[in-house]
Amino acid sequence: MSTTTPDQPRLSTFRAIARIYPYAKPAMPWIYAGMGAALAAGVVTLVIPIVLQGLVDGPLATGDPGQIWPAALIVLVLGVLEAVFIMLRRLFVLTPGTHIEARMRNGLYAQLQDLPVAFHDRWQSGQLLSRAVSDLNLIRRWLSFGFVLLIVNSITIVIGFIVLINWSLWLGLLFLVMSIPLWIYGYLFENKYSVIARRAQDQQGDLATAVEESVHGIRVLKAFGRGKHSLLKFADQAELLRGTEIEKAKAIAGIWFWLLLIPDVAFALCLLGGVALAANGELTVGELFAFFATATVLRFPIESIGFLLSMTFDARTATDRFFEVMDEINTITDPEEPATIAAPTGRLTFENVVFRYQDAAADTPGTLNGIDLTLEPGETMALVGITGSGKTTMTALATRLYDVTEGRVLLDGVDIRDLTREELRRHIAMAFEDATLFSASVRDNVLLGRPELTESDEPADAAEAERVLAEALDIAQADFVHSLPNGVDTTVGEEGLSLSGGQRQRLALARAVAANPAVLVLDDPLSALDVDTEALVEAALRRVLATTTGLIVAHRPSTVQMADRVALLQEGRITDVGTHSELLKRNEHYRYVLSSLEDEELAAAERVDRELKLAEEEGRRRDAIDRESRVIDNEGEVTR
Known part of the structure; x- marks a missing residue:
């Protein structure tokens, strides 16, 4: 290219x-x-x-x-x-x-x-x-x-x-x-x-x-x-x-x-x-x-x-x-005289936000068209809408993965473009639906957002890193890592493909939690989990979200239940905001979206069941290979 x-x-x-x-x-x-x-x-x-x-x-x-x-x-x-x-x-x-x-x-x-x-x-x-x-x-x-x-x-x-x-x-x-x-x-x-x-x-x-x-x-x-x-x-x-x-x-x-x-x-x-x-x-x-x-x-x-x-x-x-x-020009840069937020409370505001992708014509409707939304400190907001309504795009704007075309996004009253990208992403952490892990240890993947702990030689920081790691894994219900060959020091494969989809998502969620952000942005990070595990993760997440502002893209009705309020996205606009019960009563489109989410949840559950069955079959196949290898080794030993 x-x-x-x-x-x-x-x-x-x-x-x-x-x-x-x-x-x-x-x-x-x-x-x-x-x-x-x-x-x-x-x-x-x-x-x-x-x-x-x-x-x-x-x-x-x-x-x-x-x-x-x-x-x-x-x-x-x-x-x-x-x-x-x-x-x-x-x-x-x-x-x-x-x-x-x-x-x-x-x-x-x-x-x-x-x-x-x-x-x-x-x-x-x-x-x-x-x-x-x-x-x-x-x-x-x-x-x-x-x-x-x-x-x-x-x-x-x-x-x-x-x-x-x-x-x-x-x-x-x-x-x-x-x-x-x-x-x-x-x-x-x-x-x-x-x-x-x-x-x-x-x-x-x-x-x-x-x-x-x-x-x-x-x-x-x-x-x-x-x-x-x-x-x-x-x-x-x-x-x-x-x-x-x-x-x-x-x-x-x-x-x-x-x-x-x-x-x-x-x-x-x-x-x-x-x-x-x-x-x-x-x-x-x-x-x-x-x-x-x-x-x-x-x-x-x-x-x-x-x-x-x-x-x-x-x-x-x-x-x-x-x-x-x-020679590519970076359009998302740090300001010459950056502002700073010493003690962020997590108040996140979208003011008349318009966004269209770079190759879109200026006279065409944007992916987002005039978004106005405020998340109060400690509040959990669920974003709900049909596919293509702009939910994922909206979450990406919060951390400046993309910049708004018009309007602005504020964190504690400060335009996020006035912060350095490093500081902004220290205050706001994300967990994506498509969880990507790096070819490194579980520990390094989970503590990726805490360099002040992992790059320090101080014993106190090392002890704090272990505490943060254990807490994040516990919240994400990722205890499976302790059964890996080397525990949290096990190196996961390229992009984490040696793990199942649900395991990758739990480690990605643990990584976001371990970053200890003021705002936690979750883009449907539980889609690959079975119902029981999802319930455990959501219960643990409620403890985190009690003191952290949360913006959650919801593709399951169960996820909506975690939110204090729900924002309904329709054709790039926020058409209604309220509690789950309020929207159920007054908004027909919200009821339609929820019914769609229930269908998606059923399909996701079936997909998870298939993955679990495949994992069980793979485990049985490996056990059979191990038994066969041991028989061959024993026969060779007898021959000798």
């Missing part, structure tokens, strides 16, 4: 890659040192033909064997020096290149963490992953290898041409003229190859997204028997990428054809001209030998231009993709 628009001017390759400089600046002295070592190696290599010329025209021509050994020793010393300089070049550039890559990756990750949810709604995770891994790896390899050799080999070619012209003006000019088509083709090659390289890297991102989606959705694919369909879809994308890579290979093969053909033709023409000049006495045999020895030395720098150019254009594309993310 690219954010580049047609009206954006395309930077030159040099200016595009130069944007890396702030990240590369600390390492540039080492890269320059590596460049100097590589250039010294190239100069030493060019000196060898000069020594050989003296050897051919001197000792070999006169037949004096006493002068051969000193010349051979000089060549040996030059060869050793070349090897040392090449080794130094590698030592100088490899480690700094990894530091540059690390700085860029850390900067990209920090930017991804800072950008609003609206950005992540638009971008595929595979595209971001390919930028963070493969693109930055490509930039690092270009800085450590391609950039250094491109500069050094270009300088070596210039010096080499000067040496060639010094020996023979006409042969040197002939060799120079023959190289001109290479530079012309290189310019044309950039225009063609850059487009293909960009398309290939975008397709790699799409392929990474497909892999990620299939891995995360493996249970759904297996449950519906759609593994083959997913494979065919993946194969189509892989085939598309393969075709683009072949197109890249053909483009590279085209420039390699000319890079190999033109020097060979130049060699043949120079050989004919050199023999004629030597026959006429205008060129000595030693000079002719040294000329071709130098031309041979220049062959690799000339031929390397092809893959160095392709590497450079790949790096340029990777740089463009990197800065597409880094």
